[in-house]
Amino acid sequence: MKTYIITALLIIMGIYVMQASEMPARPCYRTISSSLMEFDDFCDVCGCSGNGGSMGFGTGLNNNFIGLRYIGQRYRSRDGIFSNSPWIDENFNTIQLWTQIPVGRRLIINAVMPYQFHSREFADDTKQHINGLGDATVLGFYQILKQTPDSIISIKPQHTLQLGGGVKMPTGRFEEENLEGSVNPSFQLGTGSWDYVLGANYGVTHRNWGLSAMVNYTIKTKNDKEYRFGNQFNYALNVYKTYYLGTNFALTPQAGIGGEHFEKNKEFGFEVHDTGGNALFSRLGVEVNYRQYALGLSSMLPVAQDLNNGKVEVKSRFSVYLNINI
Protein backbone atom coordinates (compact mmCIF):
# COMPACT_ATOMS: atom_id res chain seq x y z
CA MET A 1 0.00 0.00 0.00
CA LYS A 2 2.61 2.51 1.06
CA THR A 3 4.64 1.75 -2.03
CA TYR A 4 1.65 2.74 -4.14
CA ILE A 5 1.18 5.94 -2.23
CA ILE A 6 4.78 6.95 -2.61
CA THR A 7 4.88 5.99 -6.27
CA ALA A 8 1.74 8.00 -6.89
CA LEU A 9 3.21 10.97 -5.08
CA LEU A 10 6.42 10.78 -7.02
CA ILE A 11 4.59 10.55 -10.33
CA ILE A 12 2.39 13.50 -9.47
CA MET A 13 5.38 15.49 -8.35
CA GLY A 14 7.32 14.54 -11.44
CA ILE A 15 4.54 15.59 -13.80
CA TYR A 16 4.17 18.92 -12.16
CA VAL A 17 7.86 19.59 -12.01
CA MET A 18 7.91 19.14 -15.78
CA GLN A 19 4.94 21.37 -16.35
CA ALA A 20 6.09 23.99 -13.97
CA SER A 21 9.35 24.48 -15.72
CA GLU A 22 7.25 26.51 -18.08
CA MET A 23 6.22 28.71 -15.23
CA PRO A 24 4.32 31.82 -16.10
CA ALA A 25 6.65 34.78 -16.38
CA ARG A 26 4.36 36.81 -14.22
CA PRO A 27 3.70 35.22 -10.88
CA CYS A 28 0.12 34.92 -9.79
CA TYR A 29 -1.29 37.91 -8.18
CA ARG A 30 -1.34 36.27 -4.87
CA THR A 31 0.74 33.68 -3.10
CA ILE A 32 -1.82 31.32 -1.84
CA SER A 33 0.51 28.96 -0.18
CA SER A 34 3.05 31.56 0.66
CA SER A 35 5.01 29.34 2.91
CA LEU A 36 4.45 25.98 4.38
CA MET A 37 5.37 25.95 7.96
CA GLU A 38 5.12 23.13 10.25
CA PHE A 39 2.98 23.49 13.11
CA ASP A 40 1.72 21.52 15.75
CA ASP A 41 0.81 18.24 15.92
CA PHE A 42 3.11 16.68 17.88
CA CYS A 43 1.97 13.92 19.45
CA ASP A 44 -1.50 13.76 19.44
CA VAL A 45 -1.43 11.17 17.13
CA CYS A 46 -0.58 7.96 18.48
CA GLY A 47 -3.06 8.31 20.93
CA CYS A 48 -0.59 10.66 21.97
CA SER A 49 2.29 10.36 23.79
CA GLY A 50 4.40 7.39 23.87
CA ASN A 51 5.16 7.43 20.26
CA GLY A 52 3.28 10.52 19.44
CA GLY A 53 3.58 11.13 15.82
CA SER A 54 4.38 14.49 14.51
CA MET A 55 3.18 14.83 11.05
CA GLY A 56 4.55 17.74 9.79
CA PHE A 57 3.27 20.45 7.84
CA GLY A 58 0.69 23.02 8.29
CA THR A 59 -0.49 25.32 5.63
CA GLY A 60 -0.09 28.91 4.77
CA LEU A 61 1.68 30.87 7.34
CA ASN A 62 -0.33 34.01 7.15
CA ASN A 63 -3.59 32.32 6.49
CA ASN A 64 -6.44 31.75 8.79
CA PHE A 65 -7.76 28.37 8.05
CA ILE A 66 -9.95 25.67 9.31
CA GLY A 67 -9.52 22.16 8.10
CA LEU A 68 -9.84 18.47 8.56
CA ARG A 69 -6.92 16.15 8.57
CA TYR A 70 -6.66 12.42 8.66
CA ILE A 71 -3.50 10.81 10.02
CA GLY A 72 -2.92 7.10 9.74
CA GLN A 73 -0.05 5.43 11.51
CA ARG A 74 1.07 1.85 11.27
CA TYR A 75 3.07 0.29 14.07
CA ARG A 76 3.97 -3.14 15.18
CA SER A 77 4.94 -4.10 18.67
CA ARG A 78 6.03 -7.22 20.47
CA ASP A 79 3.55 -9.00 22.67
CA GLY A 80 5.99 -10.34 25.18
CA ILE A 81 9.45 -9.78 26.46
CA PHE A 82 11.28 -12.39 24.39
CA SER A 83 13.07 -12.25 21.08
CA ASN A 84 10.59 -14.73 19.60
CA SER A 85 7.51 -13.06 21.09
CA PRO A 86 4.90 -12.43 18.41
CA TRP A 87 4.54 -9.09 16.67
CA ILE A 88 1.22 -7.32 16.87
CA ASP A 89 0.07 -4.93 14.17
CA GLU A 90 -1.29 -1.67 15.44
CA ASN A 91 -3.21 0.90 13.45
CA PHE A 92 -3.59 4.37 14.81
CA ASN A 93 -6.10 6.60 13.05
CA THR A 94 -6.79 10.20 13.83
CA ILE A 95 -9.14 12.73 12.35
CA GLN A 96 -8.39 16.24 13.41
CA LEU A 97 -10.34 19.39 13.22
CA TRP A 98 -7.65 22.04 13.17
CA THR A 99 -7.59 25.72 12.81
CA GLN A 100 -5.23 28.62 12.77
CA ILE A 101 -6.33 32.11 13.65
CA PRO A 102 -4.15 35.18 13.90
CA VAL A 103 -4.89 37.40 16.86
CA GLY A 104 -3.64 40.90 16.47
CA ARG A 105 -0.65 41.62 14.34
CA ARG A 106 1.85 39.11 15.65
CA LEU A 107 0.07 36.34 17.48
CA ILE A 108 -1.16 33.12 15.91
CA ILE A 109 -3.42 30.70 17.68
CA ASN A 110 -3.35 27.09 16.62
CA ALA A 111 -5.93 24.63 17.87
CA VAL A 112 -6.40 20.95 17.21
CA MET A 113 -9.24 18.70 18.26
CA PRO A 114 -8.63 15.07 17.37
CA TYR A 115 -10.88 12.07 17.18
CA GLN A 116 -9.04 8.76 17.35
CA PHE A 117 -9.86 5.23 16.34
CA HIS A 118 -7.12 2.74 16.97
CA SER A 119 -7.04 -1.00 16.57
CA ARG A 120 -4.65 -3.87 17.14
CA GLU A 121 -4.79 -7.57 16.66
CA PHE A 122 -3.19 -10.02 19.08
CA ALA A 123 -1.46 -13.26 18.18
CA ASP A 124 -4.56 -15.25 19.17
CA ASP A 125 -6.62 -13.30 16.60
CA THR A 126 -8.47 -11.24 19.22
CA LYS A 127 -8.88 -7.63 18.21
CA GLN A 128 -8.96 -4.57 20.34
CA HIS A 129 -10.49 -1.28 19.28
CA ILE A 130 -10.47 2.01 21.09
CA ASN A 131 -12.02 5.18 19.84
CA GLY A 132 -12.98 8.59 21.09
CA LEU A 133 -11.71 12.11 21.45
CA GLY A 134 -7.99 12.60 21.67
CA ASP A 135 -6.16 15.33 23.54
CA ALA A 136 -7.05 18.83 22.43
CA THR A 137 -4.14 21.17 21.89
CA VAL A 138 -4.09 24.95 21.90
CA LEU A 139 -0.90 26.74 20.98
CA GLY A 140 0.03 30.38 20.67
CA PHE A 141 2.91 31.50 18.51
CA TYR A 142 4.45 34.92 18.60
CA GLN A 143 5.79 36.02 15.25
CA ILE A 144 9.16 37.60 15.81
CA LEU A 145 9.86 37.80 12.12
CA LYS A 146 7.02 37.77 9.67
CA GLN A 147 6.62 38.03 5.98
CA THR A 148 5.18 41.06 4.37
CA PRO A 149 1.57 40.05 3.97
CA ASP A 150 0.18 39.48 0.52
CA SER A 151 3.31 40.61 -1.19
CA ILE A 152 4.05 39.43 -4.62
CA ILE A 153 7.01 37.18 -4.68
CA SER A 154 9.83 39.20 -3.33
CA ILE A 155 13.31 39.42 -4.77
CA LYS A 156 14.83 39.13 -1.33
CA PRO A 157 14.54 36.06 0.87
CA GLN A 158 11.72 36.37 3.37
CA HIS A 159 12.30 35.06 6.86
CA THR A 160 9.78 34.05 9.42
CA LEU A 161 10.41 33.11 13.01
CA GLN A 162 7.82 32.14 15.54
CA LEU A 163 8.19 31.20 19.17
CA GLY A 164 5.43 29.90 21.30
CA GLY A 165 3.89 27.24 23.34
CA GLY A 166 0.68 25.94 24.66
CA VAL A 167 -1.14 23.22 26.37
CA LYS A 168 -2.40 19.77 25.53
CA MET A 169 -5.46 18.94 27.56
CA PRO A 170 -6.49 15.51 28.81
CA THR A 171 -9.63 15.28 26.70
CA GLY A 172 -8.57 11.82 25.51
CA ARG A 173 -9.20 8.88 27.79
CA PHE A 174 -6.26 7.07 29.32
CA GLU A 175 -7.05 3.50 30.34
CA GLU A 176 -4.71 1.56 32.55
CA GLU A 177 -6.20 -1.62 31.05
CA ASN A 178 -4.64 -0.72 27.71
CA LEU A 179 -1.22 -1.18 29.24
CA GLU A 180 -1.41 -4.77 28.14
CA GLY A 181 1.66 -6.80 28.90
CA SER A 182 4.69 -5.29 27.32
CA VAL A 183 2.85 -4.19 24.20
CA ASN A 184 3.12 -0.59 23.06
CA PRO A 185 2.01 1.52 26.03
CA SER A 186 0.98 4.29 23.66
CA PHE A 187 -2.16 2.46 22.58
CA GLN A 188 -4.27 5.12 24.23
CA LEU A 189 -6.59 7.93 23.19
CA GLY A 190 -4.72 10.43 25.29
CA THR A 191 -1.98 10.82 27.85
CA GLY A 192 -4.55 11.52 30.53
CA SER A 193 -2.38 14.38 31.68
CA TRP A 194 -1.97 18.10 31.19
CA ASP A 195 0.99 18.43 28.92
CA TYR A 196 2.83 21.60 27.96
CA VAL A 197 4.40 22.44 24.68
CA LEU A 198 7.22 24.78 23.74
CA GLY A 199 7.96 25.30 20.10
CA ALA A 200 9.79 27.31 17.52
CA ASN A 201 9.22 27.54 13.77
CA TYR A 202 11.57 29.10 11.30
CA GLY A 203 10.98 29.53 7.61
CA VAL A 204 12.68 31.18 4.71
CA THR A 205 11.29 31.61 1.22
CA HIS A 206 13.08 32.87 -1.81
CA ARG A 207 11.26 33.17 -5.06
CA ASN A 208 9.40 29.87 -5.35
CA TRP A 209 11.59 28.00 -2.97
CA GLY A 210 11.04 27.56 0.69
CA LEU A 211 12.65 25.93 3.64
CA SER A 212 11.09 25.38 7.00
CA ALA A 213 12.45 24.10 10.26
CA MET A 214 10.71 23.42 13.50
CA VAL A 215 11.52 22.15 16.95
CA ASN A 216 9.19 21.53 19.80
CA TYR A 217 9.33 20.01 23.21
CA THR A 218 6.40 18.54 25.09
CA ILE A 219 6.58 18.37 28.84
CA LYS A 220 4.29 15.63 30.02
CA THR A 221 2.97 15.33 33.50
CA LYS A 222 1.62 12.56 35.66
CA ASN A 223 -1.96 11.53 35.04
CA ASP A 224 -4.43 10.42 37.69
CA LYS A 225 -3.40 6.79 37.14
CA GLU A 226 0.11 7.78 38.25
CA TYR A 227 1.38 7.16 34.74
CA ARG A 228 3.59 9.73 33.13
CA PHE A 229 4.57 9.56 29.50
CA GLY A 230 8.11 10.61 28.74
CA ASN A 231 8.80 14.12 27.52
CA GLN A 232 9.06 14.38 23.79
CA PHE A 233 11.33 16.35 21.50
CA ASN A 234 10.38 16.75 17.83
CA TYR A 235 12.28 18.36 15.01
CA ALA A 236 11.77 18.63 11.30
CA LEU A 237 13.29 20.23 8.25
CA ASN A 238 11.49 20.58 4.96
CA VAL A 239 12.17 22.09 1.57
CA TYR A 240 9.47 22.86 -0.92
CA LYS A 241 8.87 24.64 -4.14
CA THR A 242 5.67 26.24 -5.25
CA TYR A 243 4.55 26.05 -8.85
CA TYR A 244 1.89 28.46 -10.00
CA LEU A 245 -0.36 26.91 -12.55
CA GLY A 246 -2.65 29.63 -13.70
CA THR A 247 -4.18 32.29 -11.57
CA ASN A 248 -5.94 30.14 -9.03
CA PHE A 249 -3.80 27.07 -8.89
CA ALA A 250 -0.62 26.38 -7.01
CA LEU A 251 1.14 23.18 -6.32
CA THR A 252 3.82 22.67 -3.72
CA PRO A 253 5.79 19.46 -3.51
CA GLN A 254 7.77 19.04 -0.32
CA ALA A 255 10.50 16.80 0.95
CA GLY A 256 12.14 16.64 4.31
CA ILE A 257 13.21 14.80 7.36
CA GLY A 258 11.79 14.75 10.85
CA GLY A 259 12.76 13.17 14.09
CA GLU A 260 11.31 12.37 17.45
CA HIS A 261 12.94 11.63 20.73
CA PHE A 262 11.07 10.21 23.72
CA GLU A 263 12.20 10.00 27.28
CA LYS A 264 11.20 6.99 29.31
CA ASN A 265 7.73 6.73 30.76
CA LYS A 266 7.25 6.61 34.49
CA GLU A 267 4.69 4.84 36.59
CA PHE A 268 4.37 5.70 40.26
CA GLY A 269 7.61 7.59 39.81
CA PHE A 270 9.55 4.57 38.57
CA GLU A 271 10.84 4.21 35.05
CA VAL A 272 8.81 1.87 32.90
CA HIS A 273 10.84 -0.85 31.25
CA ASP A 274 11.05 -0.78 27.45
CA THR A 275 9.85 2.77 26.92
CA GLY A 276 11.45 5.83 25.36
CA GLY A 277 13.54 5.92 22.24
CA ASN A 278 13.79 7.79 19.00
CA ALA A 279 12.85 7.69 15.36
CA LEU A 280 13.96 9.53 12.26
CA PHE A 281 11.66 9.85 9.26
CA SER A 282 11.90 10.86 5.67
CA ARG A 283 8.93 12.76 4.38
CA LEU A 284 7.38 13.46 1.04
CA GLY A 285 4.35 15.59 0.58
CA VAL A 286 2.45 17.81 -1.72
CA GLU A 287 -0.03 20.59 -1.22
CA VAL A 288 -2.44 21.72 -3.90
CA ASN A 289 -4.05 25.13 -3.60
CA TYR A 290 -7.12 26.14 -5.48
CA ARG A 291 -8.67 29.47 -4.60
CA GLN A 292 -9.14 29.32 -0.84
CA TYR A 293 -8.80 25.55 -0.60
CA ALA A 294 -5.70 23.60 0.26
CA LEU A 295 -5.45 19.88 -0.18
CA GLY A 296 -2.39 18.17 1.23
CA LEU A 297 -0.93 14.71 1.17
CA SER A 298 2.04 13.58 3.14
CA SER A 299 3.79 10.35 3.79
CA MET A 300 6.48 9.54 6.30
CA LEU A 301 8.69 6.49 6.41
CA PRO A 302 11.18 5.64 9.14
CA VAL A 303 14.84 5.89 8.18
CA ALA A 304 16.19 4.86 11.56
CA GLN A 305 14.46 4.00 14.78
CA ASP A 306 14.91 2.56 18.22
CA LEU A 307 11.62 2.74 20.04
CA ASN A 308 10.77 1.04 23.31
CA ASN A 309 14.00 -0.91 23.32
CA GLY A 310 13.20 -2.35 19.92
CA LYS A 311 9.83 -3.65 21.10
CA VAL A 312 7.88 -1.13 19.02
CA GLU A 313 8.44 -0.31 15.37
CA VAL A 314 6.79 2.44 13.42
CA LYS A 315 6.15 1.31 9.87
CA SER A 316 4.59 4.31 8.18
CA ARG A 317 2.56 7.45 8.57
CA PHE A 318 0.24 8.97 6.08
CA SER A 319 -1.83 12.09 6.23
CA VAL A 320 -4.28 13.92 4.06
CA TYR A 321 -5.90 17.24 4.82
CA LEU A 322 -8.30 19.72 3.40
CA ASN A 323 -8.16 23.28 4.63
CA ILE A 324 -10.25 26.28 3.84
CA ASN A 325 -8.84 29.74 4.25
CA ILE A 326 -11.21 31.88 6.22
Place this chain on the structure above:
Amino acid sequence: MKSLYKLSTLLFLFVSVTSCSDDDSPGDNLTGEGRVIIEFDNSVAGDDLILGSSYTNSQAETLTINRLNYIVSNFRLTDTQGNVFTYPKEYGYFITSEETGNTEVVLMNIPAGRYTAMTFGIGVDQEKYLLGAEGQGDLLTEAESTDMMWSWQAGYKFLNFEGTFTSSTVPENTYFQIHMGSHGSSLDNYKETTLSLGTEALVSDEMTPIIHLVVNAGNILDGDNKISLAEQAVIMVSEEKSPKIAENTANMFSVDHVHNGDGSSH
Protein backbone atom coordinates in the same frame (compact mmCIF):
# COMPACT_ATOMS: atom_id res chain seq x y z
CA MET B 1 13.27 44.29 21.05
CA LYS B 2 11.10 45.08 24.02
CA SER B 3 8.58 42.53 22.86
CA LEU B 4 11.29 39.92 22.50
CA TYR B 5 12.28 40.54 26.07
CA LYS B 6 8.70 40.24 27.23
CA LEU B 7 8.30 37.03 25.31
CA SER B 8 11.38 35.42 26.76
CA THR B 9 10.19 36.34 30.25
CA LEU B 10 6.89 34.66 29.52
CA LEU B 11 8.61 31.57 28.20
CA PHE B 12 10.83 31.42 31.23
CA LEU B 13 7.85 31.68 33.57
CA PHE B 14 6.07 29.02 31.59
CA VAL B 15 8.96 26.60 31.88
CA SER B 16 9.46 27.22 35.56
CA VAL B 17 5.78 26.68 36.30
CA THR B 18 5.52 23.50 34.32
CA SER B 19 8.78 21.91 35.23
CA CYS B 20 7.99 21.54 38.90
CA SER B 21 4.50 20.22 38.54
CA ASP B 22 4.87 16.57 39.28
CA ASP B 23 7.65 15.23 41.29
CA ASP B 24 6.04 14.31 44.54
CA SER B 25 7.03 10.90 45.77
CA PRO B 26 4.61 8.18 44.75
CA GLY B 27 2.81 5.97 47.16
CA ASP B 28 3.57 8.17 50.13
CA ASN B 29 0.88 6.62 52.24
CA LEU B 30 0.82 2.92 51.62
CA THR B 31 -1.49 1.38 54.17
CA GLY B 32 -3.14 -1.91 54.94
CA GLU B 33 -2.28 -5.18 53.26
CA GLY B 34 -2.17 -6.26 49.66
CA ARG B 35 -1.20 -8.96 47.26
CA VAL B 36 2.00 -9.49 45.31
CA ILE B 37 1.76 -11.31 41.99
CA ILE B 38 4.85 -13.07 40.70
CA GLU B 39 4.83 -14.11 37.08
CA PHE B 40 7.25 -16.88 36.13
CA ASP B 41 7.76 -16.33 32.41
CA ASN B 42 9.53 -19.45 31.17
CA SER B 43 12.06 -19.05 28.38
CA VAL B 44 15.14 -20.54 26.82
CA ALA B 45 18.06 -18.17 26.39
CA GLY B 46 16.01 -15.12 25.40
CA ASP B 47 13.29 -16.96 23.50
CA ASP B 48 9.88 -17.66 24.92
CA LEU B 49 9.57 -21.30 25.96
CA ILE B 50 7.01 -23.00 23.77
CA LEU B 51 6.41 -26.64 24.61
CA GLY B 52 7.19 -28.83 21.61
CA SER B 53 9.65 -26.33 20.13
CA SER B 54 13.35 -27.03 19.76
CA TYR B 55 16.26 -25.15 21.27
CA THR B 56 19.95 -25.82 20.70
CA ASN B 57 22.30 -25.16 23.61
CA SER B 58 26.00 -24.37 23.85
CA GLN B 59 26.80 -28.08 24.06
CA ALA B 60 25.30 -28.55 20.57
CA GLU B 61 22.41 -30.57 21.97
CA THR B 62 18.98 -29.77 20.53
CA LEU B 63 16.19 -30.08 23.08
CA THR B 64 12.48 -30.32 22.38
CA ILE B 65 10.92 -29.46 25.72
CA ASN B 66 7.60 -31.09 26.60
CA ARG B 67 7.37 -30.37 30.31
CA LEU B 68 8.68 -27.81 32.75
CA ASN B 69 7.30 -27.95 36.29
CA TYR B 70 9.02 -26.68 39.41
CA ILE B 71 8.23 -25.91 43.02
CA VAL B 72 8.90 -22.45 44.44
CA SER B 73 8.59 -21.75 48.14
CA ASN B 74 9.36 -19.75 51.25
CA PHE B 75 9.02 -16.27 49.77
CA ARG B 76 10.59 -13.41 51.67
CA LEU B 77 10.30 -9.75 50.70
CA THR B 78 12.75 -7.06 51.75
CA ASP B 79 11.61 -3.44 51.93
CA THR B 80 13.55 -0.21 51.46
CA GLN B 81 14.37 -0.12 55.18
CA GLY B 82 15.80 -3.61 55.10
CA ASN B 83 12.84 -5.16 56.96
CA VAL B 84 12.11 -8.69 55.82
CA PHE B 85 8.60 -10.04 55.55
CA THR B 86 8.47 -13.85 55.55
CA TYR B 87 5.47 -15.43 53.91
CA PRO B 88 3.74 -17.93 56.25
CA LYS B 89 5.26 -21.37 55.75
CA GLU B 90 1.93 -23.18 55.82
CA TYR B 91 0.87 -21.38 52.62
CA GLY B 92 4.36 -21.03 51.23
CA TYR B 93 4.69 -23.75 48.54
CA PHE B 94 3.66 -23.34 44.92
CA ILE B 95 3.91 -25.64 41.93
CA THR B 96 4.29 -23.87 38.60
CA SER B 97 3.70 -25.69 35.35
CA GLU B 98 4.20 -24.58 31.78
CA GLU B 99 1.79 -27.30 30.60
CA THR B 100 -1.16 -26.11 32.65
CA GLY B 101 -0.22 -22.46 32.21
CA ASN B 102 -0.11 -22.14 35.96
CA THR B 103 2.91 -19.87 36.10
CA GLU B 104 1.69 -17.20 38.46
CA VAL B 105 2.18 -17.10 42.21
CA VAL B 106 -0.09 -14.83 44.24
CA LEU B 107 1.07 -13.92 47.71
CA MET B 108 -1.77 -12.73 49.94
CA ASN B 109 -1.88 -10.39 52.94
CA ILE B 110 1.46 -8.72 52.38
CA PRO B 111 1.94 -5.71 54.66
CA ALA B 112 1.87 -2.40 52.82
CA GLY B 113 5.31 -1.21 51.87
CA ARG B 114 7.94 -0.63 49.26
CA TYR B 115 9.78 -3.82 48.51
CA THR B 116 13.09 -3.93 46.71
CA ALA B 117 14.22 -7.55 46.89
CA MET B 118 12.74 -11.01 46.98
CA THR B 119 14.13 -14.33 48.15
CA PHE B 120 12.55 -17.70 47.48
CA GLY B 121 13.41 -21.37 47.50
CA ILE B 122 13.33 -23.87 44.67
CA GLY B 123 11.86 -27.06 46.03
CA VAL B 124 10.86 -28.17 49.50
CA ASP B 125 13.14 -27.64 52.47
CA GLN B 126 13.98 -30.38 54.95
CA GLU B 127 12.09 -28.63 57.73
CA LYS B 128 8.87 -28.97 55.78
CA TYR B 129 9.62 -32.50 54.61
CA LEU B 130 10.41 -33.66 58.13
CA LEU B 131 6.95 -32.58 59.29
CA GLY B 132 5.89 -35.89 57.80
CA ALA B 133 3.07 -36.67 55.43
CA GLU B 134 0.43 -35.14 57.72
CA GLY B 135 2.33 -31.85 57.85
CA GLN B 136 2.27 -31.34 54.09
CA GLY B 137 -1.29 -30.09 53.73
CA ASP B 138 -2.45 -29.59 50.14
CA LEU B 139 1.10 -29.71 48.80
CA LEU B 140 1.23 -33.50 48.87
CA THR B 141 -1.92 -34.04 46.79
CA GLU B 142 -0.99 -31.25 44.44
CA ALA B 143 2.49 -32.68 43.92
CA GLU B 144 1.03 -36.10 43.19
CA SER B 145 -1.36 -34.71 40.60
CA THR B 146 1.35 -32.72 38.81
CA ASP B 147 3.93 -35.52 38.82
CA MET B 148 6.12 -33.69 41.31
CA MET B 149 6.60 -36.56 43.72
CA TRP B 150 8.45 -39.86 43.43
CA SER B 151 7.00 -41.43 46.55
CA TRP B 152 6.70 -40.18 50.07
CA GLN B 153 9.95 -41.91 51.05
CA ALA B 154 11.91 -40.62 48.07
CA GLY B 155 10.36 -37.18 48.33
CA TYR B 156 9.32 -34.31 46.10
CA LYS B 157 10.60 -33.60 42.64
CA PHE B 158 11.59 -29.94 42.80
CA LEU B 159 11.98 -29.86 39.06
CA ASN B 160 10.38 -31.97 36.36
CA PHE B 161 11.97 -31.17 33.02
CA GLU B 162 11.25 -33.54 30.14
CA GLY B 163 11.36 -33.83 26.39
CA THR B 164 13.45 -35.26 23.60
CA PHE B 165 16.87 -34.35 22.29
CA THR B 166 19.38 -35.00 19.57
CA SER B 167 23.10 -34.38 19.43
CA SER B 168 26.01 -35.25 17.16
CA THR B 169 26.41 -38.58 18.92
CA VAL B 170 22.67 -39.16 19.43
CA PRO B 171 21.07 -38.49 16.03
CA GLU B 172 17.77 -40.20 16.88
CA ASN B 173 15.16 -38.30 18.91
CA THR B 174 15.73 -39.59 22.44
CA TYR B 175 13.72 -38.97 25.59
CA PHE B 176 15.29 -37.04 28.39
CA GLN B 177 13.98 -36.72 31.94
CA ILE B 178 15.48 -34.43 34.50
CA HIS B 179 13.80 -34.96 37.87
CA MET B 180 15.64 -33.10 40.57
CA GLY B 181 14.85 -33.10 44.28
CA SER B 182 16.22 -33.94 47.67
CA HIS B 183 16.71 -37.63 48.14
CA GLY B 184 14.53 -38.20 51.16
CA SER B 185 16.60 -36.67 53.91
CA SER B 186 19.93 -38.05 52.75
CA LEU B 187 20.76 -35.44 50.11
CA ASP B 188 19.39 -31.89 50.42
CA ASN B 189 18.99 -30.17 47.05
CA TYR B 190 16.77 -27.33 48.30
CA LYS B 191 18.29 -24.02 47.20
CA GLU B 192 17.31 -20.38 47.58
CA THR B 193 17.79 -17.41 45.30
CA THR B 194 17.65 -13.70 46.06
CA LEU B 195 16.67 -11.24 43.36
CA SER B 196 16.92 -7.49 43.48
CA LEU B 197 13.78 -5.99 41.97
CA GLY B 198 15.67 -3.11 40.40
CA THR B 199 12.87 -0.78 41.46
CA GLU B 200 10.26 -0.70 44.20
CA ALA B 201 7.23 -2.94 44.29
CA LEU B 202 4.49 -0.91 45.99
CA VAL B 203 2.02 -2.83 48.12
CA SER B 204 -1.05 -1.45 49.86
CA ASP B 205 -4.72 -2.28 50.13
CA GLU B 206 -5.07 -0.60 46.71
CA MET B 207 -1.83 -1.60 45.06
CA THR B 208 -0.85 -5.02 43.77
CA PRO B 209 2.52 -5.10 42.06
CA ILE B 210 3.31 -7.71 39.44
CA ILE B 211 6.87 -8.95 39.58
CA HIS B 212 7.67 -10.29 36.15
CA LEU B 213 10.42 -12.89 36.30
CA VAL B 214 12.23 -14.36 33.34
CA VAL B 215 13.02 -18.02 33.90
CA ASN B 216 15.73 -19.33 31.63
CA ALA B 217 15.14 -23.08 31.39
CA GLY B 218 18.21 -23.33 29.20
CA ASN B 219 20.17 -22.86 32.40
CA ILE B 220 19.04 -26.22 33.85
CA LEU B 221 21.54 -28.18 31.75
CA ASP B 222 23.55 -25.37 30.25
CA GLY B 223 24.26 -23.08 33.20
CA ASP B 224 27.43 -22.75 35.24
CA ASN B 225 27.45 -26.54 35.34
CA LYS B 226 27.35 -28.24 31.96
CA ILE B 227 25.24 -31.39 31.93
CA SER B 228 25.33 -33.46 28.76
CA LEU B 229 22.22 -35.41 27.85
CA ALA B 230 24.24 -37.53 25.42
CA GLU B 231 26.18 -38.71 28.44
CA GLN B 232 23.07 -39.35 30.55
CA ALA B 233 19.53 -38.64 29.40
CA VAL B 234 17.62 -39.65 32.50
CA ILE B 235 18.84 -37.96 35.65
CA MET B 236 16.90 -38.51 38.84
CA VAL B 237 18.60 -39.74 41.94
CA SER B 238 22.21 -38.83 41.23
CA GLU B 239 24.48 -37.68 43.99
CA GLU B 240 26.87 -36.25 41.48
CA LYS B 241 24.61 -34.58 38.93
CA SER B 242 21.47 -33.57 40.80
CA PRO B 243 23.25 -31.05 43.08
CA LYS B 244 24.72 -29.44 39.96
CA ILE B 245 21.29 -29.29 38.37
CA ALA B 246 19.90 -27.83 41.60
CA GLU B 247 22.54 -25.10 41.43
CA ASN B 248 21.83 -24.36 37.78
CA THR B 249 18.09 -24.27 38.46
CA ALA B 250 18.45 -21.83 41.34
CA ASN B 251 20.29 -19.49 38.97
CA MET B 252 17.70 -19.52 36.20
CA PHE B 253 15.56 -16.70 37.61
CA SER B 254 15.90 -12.98 36.95
CA VAL B 255 13.63 -9.96 37.26
CA ASP B 256 12.55 -8.49 33.92
CA HIS B 257 10.41 -5.70 35.32
CA VAL B 258 7.97 -4.78 38.05
CA HIS B 259 4.61 -3.35 37.19
CA ASN B 260 3.07 -1.23 39.91
CA GLY B 261 -0.65 -0.71 39.86
CA ASP B 262 -3.86 -2.37 40.88
CA GLY B 263 -2.71 -5.72 39.51
CA SER B 264 -5.21 -5.75 36.66
CA SER B 265 -2.66 -5.43 33.90
CA HIS B 266 0.96 -6.24 33.42
